Amino acid sequence: MIKIYGYRLSPFVERIYQQVHAKGIEDKFDFCGLPDDGLKCDEYLTLNPFGKMPVLVDGDMCLPESAIICEYIEGKFPDTPLMPTDKDQHLAVNLILRMLDMYVFQNMFTASAMVREATPDKKAIKAKFDEVVIALDAIEKFASSEKNEFLVGDKWSLADCAFVSADFFFARILTAMGVDAYANRPKIKAWHDANKDTEVMKNAYGAKDKELVAFLGRIKEE
Numbered sequence: 431m432i433k434i435y436g437y438r439l440s441p442f443v444e445r446i447y448q449q450v451h452a453k454g455i456e457d458k459f460d461f462c463g464l465p466d467d468g469l470k471c472d473e474y475l476t477l478n479p480f481g482k483m484p485v486l487v488d489g490d491m492c493l494p495e496s497a498i499i500c501e502y503i504e505g506k507f508p509d510t511p512l513m514p515t516d517k518d519q520h521l522a523v524n525l526i527l528r529m530l531d532m533y534v535f536q537n538m539f540t541a542s543a544m545v546r547e548a549t550p551d552k553k554a555i556k557a558k559f560d561e562v563v564i565a566l567d568a569i570e571k572f573a574s575s576e577k578n579e580f581l582v583g584d585k586w587s588l589a590d591c592a593f594v595s596a597d598f599f600f601a602r603i604l605t606a607m608g609v610d611a612y613a614n615r616p617k618i619k620a621w622h623d624a625n626k627d628t629e630v631m632k633n634a635y636g637a638k639d640k641e642l643v644a645f646l647g648r649i650k651e652e
């Protein structure tokens with residue numbers, strides 16, 4: 431069994447969960463959560479010295495970083511490829527993944543933490559959300575079409591796997607900040623409209639909401 435450490439609330443873990451699900455190789459994977467003492471305990475830090483999730487452990491192979499883990503899984507299980515062979519589509523998938531990682535998730539999570547500070551710096555928080563909006567426009571630009579349920583080309587790819595979490599955090603964070611991710615962005619809106627009621631999305635929202643409640647409970651106790 432290949433172990434994936436982490437929780438599905440994390441978009442970086444969920445991306446791998448979606449990849450494994452899309453490839454139909456769930457029986458090869460154990461999404462094992464985290465050690466009882468969490469991300470910063472010695473046991474976990476030997477797996478990932480940055481104390482971040484996810485980590486993949488496959489025999490002697492131990493990999494941090496979701497992008498690298500996804501690449502490893504694509505290489506080890508080449509059936510049902512989730513990276514397009516077309517060069518331009520391949521670039522578009524990688525660009526969308528990069529936009530999500532560096533500008534969407536990072537800024538949304540940092541801004542959410544800033545909102546919870548005793549005296550929130552409204553200007554700094556707005557600057558973070560402004561960057562999210564710029565990234566949304568970039569994703570809209572690199573997405574292929576408003577005519578199907580895929581972000582790139584005509585097949586489910588790693589960009590779609592990652593966008594499952596984006597859709598969730600748009601609903602749980604961006605909407606609360608008064609930003610409609612889908613207004614005037616017809617391609618990503620088409621993705622949302624086509625996917626919002628699927629079993630994949632219902633399952634992801636269910637798992638993530640459960641963990642979000644637990645996460646917010648822990649913050650309240652601190």
Ligand SMILES: N[C@@H](CCC(=O)N[C@@H](CS)C(=O)NCC(=O)O)C(=O)O
Pocket residue numbers: 439440441442469481482483484494495496497531
């Ligand atoms: N670049 C990393 C990002 C991983 C990451 O930031 N994970 C977050 C959860 S969403 C984490 O573990 N945060 C805990 C911490 O930083 O203490 C990846 O793609 O795997």
